[in-house]
Amino acid sequence: xxxxxxxxxxxxxxxxxxxxxxxxxxxxxxxxxxxxxxxxxxxxxxxxxxxxxxxxxxxxxxxxxxxxxxxxxxxxxxxxxxxxxxxxxxxxxxxxxxxxxxxxxxxxxxxxxxxxxxxxxxxxxxxxxxxxxxxxxxxxxxxxxxxxxxxxxxxxxxxxxxxxxxxxxxxxxxxxxxxxxxxxxxxxxxxxxxxxxxxxxxxxxxxxxxxxxxx
Amino acid sequence: xxxxxxxxxxxxxxxxxxxxxxxxxxxxxxxxxxxxxxxxxxxxxxxxxxxxxxxxxxxxxxxxxxxxxxxxxxxxxxxxxxxxxxxxxxxxxxxxxxxxxxxxxxxxxxxxxxxxxxxxxxxxxxxxxxxxxxxxxxxxxxxxxxxxxxxxxxxxxxxxxxxxxxxxxxxxxxxxxxxxxxxxxxxxxxxxxxxxxxxxxxxxxxxxxxxxxxxxxxxxxxxxxxxxxxxxxxxxxxxxxxxxxxxxxxxxxxxxxxxxxxxxxxxxxxxxxxxxxxxxxxxxxxxxxxxxxxxxxxxxxxxxxxxxxxxxxxxxxxxxxxxxxx
Numbered sequence: 264x265x266x267x268x269x270x271x272x273x274x275x276x277x278x279x280x281x282x283x284x285x286x287x288x289x290x291x292x293x294x295x296x297x298x299x300x301x302x303x304x305x306x307x308x309x310x311x312x313x314x315x316x317x318x319x320x321x322x323x324x325x326x327x328x329x330x331x332x333x334x335x336x337x338x339x340x341x342x343x344x345x346x347x348x349x350x351x352x353x354x355x356x357x358x359x360x361x362x363x364x365x366x367x368x369x370x371x372x373x374x375x376x377x378x379x380x381x382x383x384x385x386x387x388x389x390x391x392x393x394x395x396x397x398x399x400x401x402x403x404x405x406x407x408x409x410x411x412x413x414x415x416x417x418x419x420x421x422x423x424x425x426x427x428x429x430x431x432x433x434x435x436x437x438x439x440x441x442x443x444x445x446x447x448x449x450x451x452x453x454x455x456x457x458x459x460x461x462x463x464x465x466x467x468x469x470x471x472x473x474x475x476x477x478x
Numbered sequence: 479x480x481x482x483x484x485x486x487x488x489x490x491x492x493x494x495x496x497x498x499x500x501x502x503x504x505x506x507x508x509x510x511x512x513x514x515x516x517x518x519x520x521x522x523x524x525x526x527x528x529x530x531x532x533x534x535x536x537x538x539x540x541x542x543x544x545x546x547x548x549x550x551x552x553x554x555x556x557x558x559x560x561x562x563x564x565x566x567x568x569x570x571x572x573x574x575x576x577x578x579x580x581x582x583x584x585x586x587x588x589x590x591x592x593x594x595x596x597x598x599x600x601x602x603x604x605x606x607x608x609x610x611x612x613x614x615x616x617x618x619x620x621x622x623x624x625x626x627x628x629x630x631x632x633x634x635x636x637x638x639x640x641x642x643x644x645x646x647x648x649x650x651x652x653x654x655x656x657x658x659x660x661x662x663x664x665x666x667x668x669x670x671x672x673x674x675x676x677x678x679x680x681x682x683x684x685x686x687x688x689x690x691x692x693x694x695x696x697x698x699x700x701x702x703x704x705x706x707x708x709x710x711x712x713x714x715x716x717x718x719x720x721x722x723x724x725x726x727x728x729x730x731x732x733x734x735x736x737x738x739x740x741x742x743x744x745x746x747x748x749x750x751x752x753x754x755x756x757x758x759x760x761x762x763x764x765x766x767x768x769x770x771x772x773x774x775x776x777x778x779x780x781x782x783x784x785x786x787x788x789x790x791x792x793x794x795x796x797x798x799x800x801x802x803x804x
Contacts, residue, residue: 265697383715414697415675449675449697 305373
């Protein structure tokens, strides 16, 4: 898939996440998009083990992510660092590296939803859920959309904005930061995963604020 | 009894005898009732009359039972009719379909109407197509085979070196466009034109005439598994399929059989220098998705007219409609 933009959908006043998602889904279907199945993006956090780190250096966080758009791949990325695109067997490799990287199971976050196709555009609308425990869905709906044929982000940002405005109205987000760093180089799937990681971190921070503050 | 049967199961001789036996049985039963109806005959003594009546009655009853026995014997001899021909030809009558359940007449009528419409539309289409002749050869139409010049038109037999020179000259015309020439299948050239980081065009040529074009996205694979240039598969994206259609229209529109190099140059120029591509080749940097105008401004010359095709992506997910104007 070509250039992709991931953003969080603001939940309207007095509506639940589910209702917001349904509202957007209905708008997309009215626009004429075809529902094409489901998608899932998940993210697991790993801490670097304390035994490895030198003094004073806090453990770095590593995120291992999967995307149903690329089912045979696994993405590993640091916060501001490089993004590694690996085979699906990378997960078993992480188990073997238990001594160096420890899994923070409570921090697993994922986004699942439906995938719509409209001509050459792909829109993925989903809800973000956090944690294996019965914590319930955290208030977050996320939207990923992309223009398939295009590979230069700066060229097609305006087009993507126009498309978003046609069904999101005034809630269109700003240009993602990854686009700024890539001037004329080709867009890659790793950039999509960086955007997802930033979104998940933002939602995680929101979750830590008391509930009354979110609504 | 002699078996005169036509089929193994049925004994026809016994069959006819059984029918005769039925008639005999009927007549003996009738005689019984006649006897009862007639009553006693007129004899001298009452005993005589009674005896006579009883004797006659018994006689007729015996004949009934005799005929019944004969009929039963014959019916056993007749045998079962074979399953495959239950009633021979008369059995086929039951397979006749009910007339009003087969809409034969209405189907015939629809087929006739359809073929009439088809003929009419074909006539209209041929009239329209004949107005814009797409024949790209140098010969005139209607010239008989004898009068056609025997020699091959010179523009078709060009040395490959000449073709290479023309292409490399065009390649140098624009910095953003790069042309790669290869000859995987004989002498016809295949060009892979790359336009910035936007799209790739595969042009199949026949000496200096452009035969086919396929437009694909920049990230799409243009090679087959063997590593050869893939000239047949279409683009995966609808946008480039539309651009392919326009490019094909352009190459059909430019026809100058005597000066093919002018044709090739104008084709390349028209692909680049129209308002679809901004001068810095930022494709898709359009201001309004609703008016996504792709216009091919053909340079006017003595032979070519200006044709503008507008492709508008209409709002709210309507179909892509090409609207020819002018």
